[in-house]
Amino acid sequence: MVKQDQKKLLKEFGVKIAEQVQRGKNPEIVLPLRNLSNIVYDKKSKTLKLGSKKGTRSFFNVAHAKKFLQTVEIASIVKRELIETGKHEHLRGVFYIAKRTIPGTNVNIVDDQVESDKIIEDLEVITGLSREQMHVSANKMGSMIGNITLIDSGDTIDCSRLGKGGYSVPSITDELEFKKIQAKYVLYMEKAAIFERLNEDKFWQKNNCILVTSQGQTTRGIRRLLQRLSEESDLPIYVLVDNDPWGWYIYSVVKYGSIALAHASERLTIPNVRLLGITCDDVNKYDLKKQLIKLNDQDTTRLKQISEYEWFKDNKEWQRQFKMMKEANGKVEIQALATRGISFISETYLPEKIRNKEFLD
């Protein structure tokens, strides 16, 4: 998408409001509802999406007036300060720019970052632009290494020559250009420690792949990067997470989307992604039973919630996993594989799983 399109879409939003004012009408903004009642699982695309319910935010309505003002003000900041200048700003910075006192009052346009964050998400559904396309960033997190050369802001970066550290993934990955990819697949892991282990063992060289990590939950930047690698370069994406409900939730979000970001599913979800491990079968097969950590109450509750997700409900393989974890009443971390030897993960576990195509879908 070129800069002109972004500007145009934001301008259209403003023009619509101006026209209503000129026609003497109470200006209003119509937008899809983003609450739970309007979030649906779309079986065709296999992602969480917004339903068809719409809400209205009108200016001459005491309950709406402030949000209306916030929406217009932040749209204006995005157009004027970000799109037109080509600059990017963090969510926190946008909050500060918007946080000014309305002249003649002691009321601030926004008092808390939660308010501006919500409005930016609203603007995503109103304009169809993603937050990233509006040049708004969040905390950067994660690293990449492997057989991929990319262009980032004019610099050509060969990710196979970045030592132990790797490429530090920026918060916005929409603008990266993939120049050359030799890898056969992408292995995405939740733990940076495992990334360092695999990198030291030259796993990506020996297995011709790309390694990507975040730390814990997957950021939008990483999700978009993985999605682009899947869609534009047709690379299989394998997910490696802990054998616990939190790891499985990471997988679920990457594949199907999340409630909070259902409106952005199209740009973030990866229906083809597959779980490599750690599965409950791995716990048995790779002799990890002694490494089981007892599920606590939160784990049990989360496990139940996830097992009831619409996309897992009729999935026999996944239901089998949920049942096994419940019966074992235990979880296992990826690092537990180290009990079998430091490089067991890179020399045995991963190559075997990939060779035998032991994935969960």
Place this chain on the structure above:
Amino acid sequence: MVKQDQKKLLKEFGVKIAEQVQRGKNPEIVLPLRNLSNIVYDKKSKTLKLGSKKGTRSFFNVAHAKKFLQTVEIASIVKRELIETGKHEHLRGVFYIAKRTIPGTNVNIVDDQVESDKIIEDLEVITGLSREQMHVSANKMGSMIGNITLIDSGDTIDCSRLGKGGYSVPSITDELEFKKIQAKYVLYMEKAAIFERLNEDKFWQKNNCILVTSQGQTTRGIRRLLQRLSEESDLPIYVLVDNDPWGWYIYSVVKYGSIALAHASERLTIPNVRLLGITCDDVNKYDLKKQLIKLNDQDTTRLKQISEYEWFKDNKEWQRQFKMMKEANGKVEIQALATRGISFISETYLPEKIRNKEFLD
């Protein structure tokens, strides 16, 4: 330090114990105490250090036996699995390797990672080797960009050609080699969002410097990297943190060390580091008063604690800052500078402060 030295120091530790056993003595390990009573501020080196008190861990003592065993076992893992193989392992992985059941009992050598972490710190004071020299890593965090070329595991990495992302700093930075440094100084900031702002504004190109960020508290890897840039390349290091007790604590740790890692001060502290901002004077000078956020109880308590630190107690400039923050009863984030314009920080604030040498020591 070459591999042989690391092996030798660990071996010496083992030989000492073996000799005691052979002489029919109750084997014991003597090591400096690491509790608060033995942590002193060394005015000469201006760092926190361990005092001269020593403790003994002996095998035939019910209260010591398990810790004695843990110490010997983990020293053995480090020597056999890490130093001799040249591999590195995360603290979590070392815990798993050590977590085996003592044959003939149902007692594990370690049950919780806290135990193995403590032992690794003990081994640091016993052998004089740092955790990193023992090849034990922690979570990797942070990025670097700017006029520096380094060698990481054989790869030559020019950090001036890494786009928006930058170089992802590995968890162990002792082994990096600085090949070519053209920069005049290093700017270290606690916030990755500011790093992205400055990088987009080409701050490091225009001002010939290196940018380094973590996210929140500074990891050992980043501290060691900054220390090496200061000592080996004689670069000034400027610290940019929030104007609050937590930001100032980050500065304090980087410069003087911390209680938990007092034994490692020599390899981590940077006595020459200077605070660039945000100072309470900046809040006035750069019109940020409206952006003050009221101190909460935790802030106030922390502020009082820091103001009583031995190294700040007699520092008039710092005491003036503490007083100003207390009187204003407010704190200001770096991002608040965005209210003056998105690039105000890179075009005005930072260049002015650096040109006028407005630092706090």
